[in-house]
Amino acid sequence: xxxxxxxxxxxxxxxxxxKAQIELGHYGNESEVVRELIRERQLREQELQxxxxxxxKAEQGGFSSLSPDALLQExxxxxxxxxxxxxx
Numbered sequence: 710x711x712x713x714x715x716x717x718x719x720x721x722x723x724x725x726x727x728k729a730q731i732e733l734g735h736y737g738n739e740s741e742v743v744r745e746l747i748r749e750r751q752l753r754e755q756e757l758q759x760x761x762x763x764x765x766k767a768e769q770g771g772f773s774s775l776s777p778d779a780l781l782q783e784x785x786x787x788x789x790x791x792x793x794x795x796x797x
Contacts, residue, residue: 755788760784763784
């Protein structure tokens with residue numbers, strides 16, 4: 710995937726946190742930290758979209774015969790499919 714160079718501004722506290730993550734060996738450089746944060750945010754937004762869609766479907770569809778645990782499992786399975794199909 711092509712990379713685009715960006716310049717960002719962070720607070721001193723955020724800079725310290727980024728540097729600490731690198732020093733701990735979690736990441737090799739600052740760009741890796743930022744890319745991971747973006748990936749996590751994208752996944753979170755996908756999860757929220759799926760939950761919203763499920764809520765709209767539930768509101769329009771009446772009652773469900775699924776138990777709360779079964780419904781949660783169905784949502785998690787849907788998230789897994791979305792995450793796999795949207796990998797960069």
